[in-house]
Amino acid sequence: MTLPPGVSAAQFQQAVGRMQAVVGSDWVMTDALDIWTYRDAYTPYYGDPAGEYIPSGAVAPTEVSQVQQIVRIANEFKIPLWPIATGRNLGYGGSAPRLSGTMVLDLKRMNRVLEVDEHRCHALVEPGVSYFDFYRYLREHQLKVWLDCADPGWGSLIGNALDHGVGHGPFRDHFGSICGLEVVLPNGELLRTGAGAIPGNKAWTTFPYGTGPHIAPMFGQGAFGIVTKAGFHLIPEPEAARSYHISVPRHDDVHPFLDRMAELVAGGTLNQSWQIGSPLQSSPNARVRAALERSDGGPSAELDQLAHELNLPYWSTRIYLHGAPNVIDAQWQYIQRRLSGITGVSFKDGNSYRFPQDYDKVRDGDDGDIFARAACDIPNMSIYGMGAGGANVPTTGPRGRQPHGIVFFSPVITMSGAELLRAQQVLRAAYRKVGMPARAGAAGGWAWFRCTLVLLQVYPISGDAQQNAKLRSDVSTVARFCADHGIGEYRAHPVWMDDVMAANSFNHHALLHYLETLKDAVDPNGIMAPGHYGIWPKRMRGESFT
Amino acid sequence: MRTVVLAVVAGAALAGAAASARADQHAQQISRGKVVFDHWCVVCHGSGPYMAGTQQLRVNYGSKEPALLSRRTDLTPAFVKAMVRLGYGIMPRFRKTEVSDADLAAVAAYLSRNNPAYKRAK
Numbered sequence: 001m002t003l004p005p006g007v008s009a010a011q012f013q014q015a016v017g018r019m020q021a022v023v024g025s026d027w028v029m030t031d032a033l034d035i036w037t038y039r040d041a042y043t044p045y046y047g048d049p050a051g052e053y054i055p056s057g058a059v060a061p062t063e064v065s066q067v068q069q070i071v072r073i074a075n076e077f078k079i080p081l082w083p084i085a086t087g088r089n090l091g092y093g094g095s096a097p098r099l100s101g102t103m104v105l106d107l108k109r110m111n112r113v114l115e116v117d118e119h120r121c122h123a124l125v126e127p128g129v130s131y132f133d134f135y136r137y138l139r140e141h142q143l144k145v146w147l148d149c150a151d152p153g154w155g156s157l158i159g160n161a162l163d164h165g166v167g168h169g170p171f172r173d174h175f176g177s178i179c180g181l182e183v184v185l186p187n188g189e190l191l192r193t194g195a196g197a198i199p200g201n202k203a204w205t206t207f208p209y210g211t212g213p214h215i216a217p218m219f220g221q222g223a224f225g226i227v228t229k230a231g232f233h234l235i236p237e238p239e240a241a242r243s244y245h246i247s248v249p250r251h252d253d254v255h256p257f258l259d260r261m262a263e264l265v266a267g268g269t270l271n272q273s274w275q276i277g278s279p280l281q282s283s284p285n286a287r288v289r290a291a292l293e294r295s296d297g298g299p300s301a302e303l304d305q306l307a308h309e310l311n312l313p314y315w316s317t318r319i320y321l322h323g324a325p326n327v328i329d330a331q332w333q334y335i336q337r338r339l340s341g342i343t344g345v346s347f348k349d350g351n352s353y354r355f356p357q358d359y360d361k362v363r364d365g366d367d368g369d370i371f372a373r374a375a376c377d378i379p380n381m382s383i384y385g386m387g388a389g390g391a392n393v394p395t396t397g398p399r400g401r402q403p404h405g406i407v408f409f410s411p412v413i414t415m416s417g418a419e420l421l422r423a424q425q426v427l428r429a430a431y432r433k434v435g436m437p438a439r440a441g442a443a444g445g446w447a448w449f450r451c452t453l454v455l456l457q458v459y460p461i462s463g464d465a466q467q468n469a470k471l472r473s474d475v476s477t478v479a480r481f482c483a484d485h486g487i488g489e490y491r492a493h494p495v496w497m498d499d500v501m502a503a504n505s506f507n508h509h510a511l512l513h514y515l516e517t518l519k520d521a522v523d524p525n526g527i528m529a530p531g532h533y534g535i536w537p538k539r540m541r542g543e544s545f546t
Numbered sequence: 547m548r549t550v551v552l553a554v555v556a557g558a559a560l561a562g563a564a565a566s567a568r569a570d571q572h573a574q575q576i577s578r579g580k581v582v583f584d585h586w587c588v589v590c591h592g593s594g595p596y597m598a599g600t601q602q603l604r605v606n607y608g609s610k611e612p613a614l615l616s617r618r619t620d621l622t623p624a625f626v627k628a629m630v631r632l633g634y635g636i637m638p639r640f641r642k643t644e645v646s647d648a649d650l651a652a653v654a655a656y657l658s659r660n661n662p663a664y665k666r667a668k
Contacts, residue, residue, distance in 0.1 A: 026642075029642070033631060036631070037631060037640065060642075087641070106641065108643040154589075363594070364595050380589065381596075382596035383596075384596075384636060385601055403636070405636065
């Protein structure tokens with residue numbers, strides 16, 4: 001039994017009894033097996049349960065009024081709550097809280113799709129609605145809208161968006177497509193943001209701002225409230241989606257290539273997720289790997305020569321365009337014209353789908369694209385199949401057995417060749433500092449947030465506690481090293497949330513001080529998601545919670 | 547003597563009716579289990595490209611067992627329940643708010659339906 005800090009067993013049992021009276025005794029869970037299902041399935045503390053962040057229990061309401069009552073009980077007994085939606089944030093902490101002894105508030109049972117308007121293209125949903133759930137709803141009701149799902153379809157529209165998650169479809173930035181929140185505040189009061197603050201306002205989920213300060217972003221990656229409803233902007237189901245391959249031959253082509261691609265993103269032509277990769281840098285060729293291990297990553301002339309010998313382009317991408325077929329044709333012509341100034345640029349057709357007839361025909365792996373269904377807004381679990389049982393996932397045991405999970409570290413940079421090359425050098429130096437292979441820093445980047453690239457790093461969780469302890473320390477070092485070089489992340493795992501917030505050091509950490517001032521005002525009892533993104537309640541500040 | 551025979555015949559008829567009711571219940575549970583399996587599990591344990599569960603089981607079991615869970619003949623209800631609630635490797639744990647205890651029992655009945663030891667309702 002892991003009690004909340006400062007709460008006795010007797011007080012905890014009393015609080016549990018009060019919560020049971022609200023949601024029913026089945027839905028306040030404190031036995032070890034239930035708690036196991038709320039621990040981080042991919043914990044970086046594997047092999048070290050004493051260090052792992054373990055909840056005191058979980059409570060699962062079905063109604064907003066129950067959430068409010070639970071929050072009031074939490075205030076009375078000073079029991080911290082950690083809200084989860086579908087709790088599948090694997091790689092970023094899963095369902096587990098940051099602070100051991102926190103009670104998980106499981107919102108999965110609040111899983112209604114409340115509204116979908118296929119003309120204005122918006123929806124209102126509860127937290128428990130997963131991408132799978134929403135997709136099934138859209139197909140059952142034959143609604144011609146797209147939702148933009150994350151890689152694994154079991155995530156929650158609300159949960160993913162509130163952690164600033166992303167997708168492969170036309171929205172990419174999921175938080176950016178939120179319009180209107182209903183929130184239970186740390187004192188149990190109910191609030192609606194934006195236009196929803198006017199009772200009966202039908203523009204609640206179409207007009208995002210209302211009047212006055214726009215506070216919805218406070219509830220993403222925050223510790224300021226529990227979202228019980230959210231509006232989302234959608235897009236009309238397109239008539240077609242097509243993919244195209246683009247590649248450029250040389251190292252230095254990255255400069256004009258990313259400049260042109262950024263213009264195409266900013267201008268709205270490139271309106272779907274894409275990734276810049278390097279077939280040359282990904283090559284298993286021994287000479288390539290040796291060059292990438294060098295402190296300068298290898299001189300570009302030498303790497304260009306290797307690319308030429310291996311007949312590999314240096315940089316490449318696959319883009320998707322969606323919309324009416326003749327519009328896609330025009331967009332693709334325009335894209336080719338804009339890139340034609342790069343000598344040796346090459347273009348190739350990829351997949352071509354029509355909707356609604358092709359929903360059941362799209363296959364992950366079409367034209368080698370594991371994300372084909374995600375790009376066409378069809379939720380799936382293929383990202384887990386990328387390495388399972390195969391050679392791609394680093395193994396920690398015999399017979400190709402899987403690791404005990406993965407964690408992500410996600411630096412984000414502005415979309416330019418100079419920044420990409422600089423960031424690769426920074427990562428190489430950081431990895432050299434901690435003893436990871438330097439070439440792991442030769443990352444491609446995802447174009448999820450306007451003109452930026454996320455250089456997603458993936459590390460396996462070992463079966464060995466000491467290796468995991470080293471991983472925890474190494475990622476902390478890498479995060480701080482990146483911050484020292486002006487590079488931050490877009491999202492973080494709870495184990496590194498304090499490191500990530502510490503990077504926000506402008507003007508003596510003014511951002512954190514401001515957030516703490518707000519936190520103290522709205523959550524004086526410190527019960528709302530303590531430690532989320534480094535925001536701790538006053539009563540816990542200055543203590544070390546490892 | 548006739549009373550005894552009647553009692554035995556009546557007893558057998560009752561036992562038969564009870565067994566038939568149990569068999570119906572078991573069949574319904576298996577049917578429900580397939581619905582739950584198709585909702586929660588087939589996305590990784592189905593057939594097709596990039597099926598994480600099926601691919602990993604192919605590595606784990608080789609040719610000893612079918613990689614497709616739904617075709618296995620050796621699964622037991624207790625094993626299925628343990629895997630779902632405890633997780634394994636990359637497969638995470640599934641909670642009661644996702645798969646209730648009743649639905650878990652149904653999935654366990656569905657996946658153990660080809661195991662000769664569990665074919666009939668116990």
